[in-house]
Amino acid sequence: MSSIFLPYLQSIEPDAQFTFNLPVITSSTGKRYYAKVGSPGEKDQYAGEAESLRAIFEAAPGLAPRLLATGTTGNDARSGAGNPFFLSEYMDIGGLTIQTAELLGERLAKELHTFKSPNGFGFAVQTYCGATRQDNGWFSTWEECFSTMVENLLQKLPSERRYAELLNKGEEVRKRVVPWLLRPLVIDPVLLHGDLWSGNTGIDRKTGQPVIFDPSSYYGHGEADLAIARMFGGIPNSFFAAYHKQMPKTEPVQQYNLRGDLYELYHYLNHTVLFGGGYASSALQKMNKLLRACPQYSDHSQLP
Numbered sequence: 001m002s003s004i005f006l007p008y009l010q011s012i013e014p015d016a017q018f019t020f021n022l023p024v025i026t027s028s029t030g031k032r033y034y035a036k037v038g039s040p041g042e043k044d045q046y047a048g049e050a051e052s053l054r055a056i057f058e059a060a061p062g063l064a065p066r067l068l069a070t071g072t073t074g075n076d077a078r079s080g081a082g083n084p085f086f087l088s089e090y091m092d093i094g095g096l097t098i099q100t101a102e103l104l105g106e107r108l109a110k111e112l113h114t115f116k117s118p119n120g121f122g123f124a125v126q127t128y129c130g131a132t133r134q135d136n137g138w139f140s141t142w143e144e145c146f147s148t149m150v151e152n153l154l155q156k157l158p159s160e161r162r163y164a165e166l167l168n169k170g171e172e173v174r175k176r177v178v179p180w181l182l183r184p185l186v187i188d189p190v191l192l193h194g195d196l197w198s199g200n201t202g203i204d205r206k207t208g209q210p211v212i213f214d215p216s217s218y219y220g221h222g223e224a225d226l227a228i229a230r231m232f233g234g235i236p237n238s239f240f241a242a243y244h245k246q247m248p249k250t251e252p253v254q255q256y257n258l259r260g261d262l263y264e265l266y267h268y269l270n271h272t273v274l275f276g277g278g279y280a281s282s283a284l285q286k287m288n289k290l291l292r293a294c295p296q297y298s299d300h301s302q303l304p
Contacts, residue, residue, distance in 0.1 A: 001020070001022060001035075001037055002018070002020045004035075004037065004073060004085050005020075005025060005033075005035050005069070005085070005087055006018065008068060008069040008087055009025065009027070009033065009087075012068065013027050013029060013031065016028045016029050016031075022035055022036070022037075023035055023036045024090060025090075032090035033068065033087060033088070033089060033090050034065065034087070034088045034089065034090040034091075035085070035086065035087045035088075036085070036086050037073075037083050037084070037085045037086075038083060038084045038085070038086075039083060040081060040082060040083060040084075042084055043072060043082075043084045044125075044126050044128070044133065045084075045128045046070060046084035046085070046086055047070070047084070047125055047126075048125055048126055048127035048128050048134075048216065049086070049127070049128075049214070049215065049216075050067055050070040051123070051124065051125050051127070051217070052127055052193075052194070052215035052216060052217035053065065053066070053067040053088065053215060055115075055191055055217055056112065056191065056193070056212070056215060056217065058115070059111055059112050059115035059191050060107055060111035060112050060115070062207075062209065062211075063107055063111065063112065063210070063211060063212060064211060064212050064213055064215065065088040065089050065090070065091050065211070065213055066088060066089045067086075067087075067088050068087045068088055068089065069085075069086075069087040070084070070085065070086050070087070071084070071085060072084050072085070073085060091204045091205075091206070091211055091213075092204065092205040092206060093202040093203065093204065093205070093211060093213070094202055094203050094205050095202055095203070096198070096201055096202060096210065096234075096235065096236060096239075097236070098236045098238045099238070100208070100209070100210045101201075101210070101235060101236040101238045101239040101242075102236075102238040102239065102241070102242040103209065103210050103242070104201060104210035104212070104239055104242075105238065105239040105240065105241070105242030105243035105245075105246070106242050106243070106245075106246055107210065108193075108222075108225065108243055109222070109242070109243045109244075109245075109246035109247035110246050112190070112191050112192070112193070112225075113190045113191070113192075113222035113225070113247060114190060115190055115191040116188045116189060116190055116191075116219075117189040117190070117191070117219035119138050119189075119219075120138045120139055120140050120145075120189055120219070121138070121139045121140070121141065121142050121144070121145035121189040121218075121219055121220055122136050122137050122138045122139050122145050122189075122218055122219060122220075123136035123137075123217060123218040123219060124136070124138075127194060127215075127216040127217055128216055129194060129195050129216040129267075129270055130195070130216075130270065130271075130274050131274060132156065132270050132273055132274060134149065134152070134194075134218065135148075135152050136218055141183075142182055142185060142187060142189070142220060142221050143178055143179060143182040143183050145218075145220060146178060146182060146220065146221075146224075146262075146266075147174050147178045147182075149266060150170065150173065150174055150178070150265075150266060150269065151174060153266065153269040153270055153273055154167055154170045154171070154174075154269070156273045157269075157273060162280075163272075163280065165284065166272070166280055166283060166284055166287070169284065169287040169288070169291065170269070170283075170287065172287075172291060173262075173265070173287050173290055173291065176291070176294050176296045177262060177290045177291065177294045177296075178262070179296075180294050180295070180296050181255055181258060181259050181262055182221075182262075184252065185221065185250055185251075186251070187221050187222075189219035189220060190219060190220070190221075190222050191217060191219055192217055192218055192219065192220050192222070192224060192225045193212050193215045193216075193217060193225055194215055194216035194217045194218055194225070195214065195215065195216045195228065196212065196225050196228055196229045197228045197229060197231070197234070197235075198229070198232065198233065198235045199234070200212060200213055200214045200215075201213075201229075201235060221250070221259075221263075222247060222250075223249075223250060223256070223259055223260065223263065224263040224266075226240065226243070226260065226263075227260055227263035227264045227266070227267060228264070228267045230260065230264070231267060231268075258290065258293055261286050261289055262286075264286060265283060265286040265287065265290070268282045268283035268286055269283050271283075
């Protein structure tokens with residue numbers, strides 16, 4: 001495996017020697033690198049993470065590990081037999097504090113969520129939220145983009161009887177709730193991390209600065225990045241306060257919490273796809289809440 005990364009490392013530090021203890025590589029100068037090699041079937045995951053990190057570095061240098069090299073082993077890319085690989089700077093990451101969470105909120109609002117796409121909503125390559133492939137593309141409106149993202153998740157659910165209500169109400173959310181809540185928004189497509197839960201945030205112990213990693217990026221509504229950050233805890237409230245100090249809530253403000261429920265629904269559906277179990281009931285609870293609030297949904301008799 002060392003032969004994959006050595007040419008890239010030598011181009012960065014020509015006179016250094018390197019010790020390989022993958023996924024960490026240490027140079028004789030004391031610098032460390034993060035390296036990994038995947039299976040042929042993981043090429044899209046590696047490409048999605050690489051493009052996400054490139055975009056984040058352009059928008060907010062230092063906020064995520066800098067990508068140094070990525071590619072596929074072997075000379076015949078058409079054979080599909082090569083292994084994807086990935087090389088980035090190494091960060092020794094610790095947990096967020098109240099103060100560093102505040103800095104993270106500021107940077108997200110001022111840098112990442114002001115970095116606009118020239119191509120619309122979506123992303124140029126497929127990214128993966130966990131192990132779930134996000135079938136990205138480009139869309140002219142946020143409504144269309146998000147509706148398609150939800151549709152893709154619904155299509156990934158098994159067509160089993162236990163998911164029948166979830167699938168039916170999911171389609172109602174797409175038809176009724178998504179247009180109601182998202183069509184009125186006047187927003188630009190800005191860069192999102194895409195999977196911003198506490199396990200993908202921290203501080204670089206070397207610099208003391210906040211860092212995010214393992215992105216599944218796309219261009220969308222900045223508030224969507226806050227959804228999973230709220231769902232599982234671990235990110236201090238100072239993050240949200242600092243974020244909205246720099247980035248006011250989108251109008252109509254009175255629908256802010258309902259939009260949050262809609263964006264959280266996406267992640268509950270994704271967790272249902274990945275893990276099943278209680279996440280399906282959590283997704284259904286969100287659907288029922290959104291449909292109860294939606295004036296365009298007529299069949300309230302089917303809601304608990």
